[in-house]
Amino acid sequence: MFVAAAVCPCPPLLLPEVAGGAAPELDPLREACDEALRGVLAARPDVVWVVGPGPEHRLFDRGGVGGFQGFGVDVTVGLGECAEDETLPPGLAVGAWLLERAGWEGPAKGLAVPDYLEWPLCRENGVELRVSAERVALLVMGEGSARRTVKAPGYLDERAEPFDASVAAGLASGRLPQVDAELAFELMASGRAPWQVLAGAADSDEQPVASARLLYDDAPYGVGYFVASWSPGV
């Protein structure tokens, strides 16, 4: 049964150790993530699935270990059972960092979904997560478009703003819009596949979740960051 979800972005910058002196710029984003995670922990899940973008479709049911050494920062984080032979992609590593920061000590597993994974499979994955335990919560990692401004990592694409606006509205209303995978890929929106797994887990394409709050919606570096808290209600 789906009991709660937190939707968070996964830029490496979220870790103060990575951002250095720029870290305070993302304090409001970290606070929003913390708020969303409190919602997940309050739902007393039996397991938290961290779902995020990754280069390949991969299950981390024994958790794993992720690091930021590839970005030049020597920080390592563990997820769940911290299986040493399982290397988390950066998006899941940021998720593991958020979970640890939130004080979650219960079972945690990971699912990486690549940008080519299509909606039916994403949805199916979400359904499987939902039935994986009595009480299942998701921490869904990913961003909107990385092409929001001229100075954005992917330069400006005029379609980015309306794309992100529709996602934000969907996260706020408990029902994500139909998102075109090809457009999301062109707009460098890493959250598309993870969000669609969430839709499957929450069954929100059939019925919007009862309680949805959009806690953060901004693009301070030209990348659309959203934080949302979902629960099926009382």
Added chain:
Amino acid sequence: MARTALKLGPRTFGPDELVIMAIVNRTPDSFFDQGATFADEPAFAAADRAVAEGAAILDIGGVKAGPGEEVTVEEELRRTVPFVAALRERHPDVVLSVDTWRHEVGEAVCAVGADLLNDAWGGVDPELAEVAAKHRVGLVCTHAGGAEPRTRPHRVEYPDVMADILERTVHGEAERALALGVPRESIIIDPGHDFGKNTRHSLEATRRLPEMTATGWPVLVSLSNKDFVGETLDKPVGERLLGTLATTAVSAWLGAQIYRVHQVAETRQVLDMVASIRGTREPAVARRGLA
């Protein structure tokens, strides 16, 4: 000898910390500032500014290094002692150094709170090290090639300039100072750019700095706007900042730790940049490619 922490008065510096010593001259005739800080008010302002810009050490000088009008012990005392005493009150967390070769001056400034004696003429007055030992303050052991204070090098020759530097500063002054009781963690060696050296000697001393750092003693370099920079680039005194900073960067890369400078803010940027390239300092901010 492994490099350890450098302790000077109120401050302790780790072996990877690059330290700025700002020059505040109480002279009417020093080559770079031409007496700009001879009077009290501009001298205090210069000291305050240097500290605000990142200097950890203030080096007070009462006698111009080059030849010129004679400065008696009494006059040097008059120029330095009240100023050091006032700075001690004003900047309790800053290391106060006095550039002098005279033990009488060393004694008087230590009595009012100096933390370091910068013996820039290479131990011509052997009693200066005894004063440092007595007051348990630091000592800069400089190579001047045996030159008399306030003289210019004239046809000076060395079979091997770095060998002479090591012989006089390390095996001579530094070890003698240690034996006299100067604290080991407060003894510094300085190759003495331009002092008893022609331009090629100073360039070679810079190139061979690793031989000095290998001894384990912290190395101070005093490069700021000096003639070896001017001659290397054929630039007058007012146009030597770029050459000074280039030399600073290379010296930092080669392991020198303390930089005696006129331009603190510019030096701070160069040293921070080198430290980050070395990997001993994190970038101030990091956003690029990480959003």
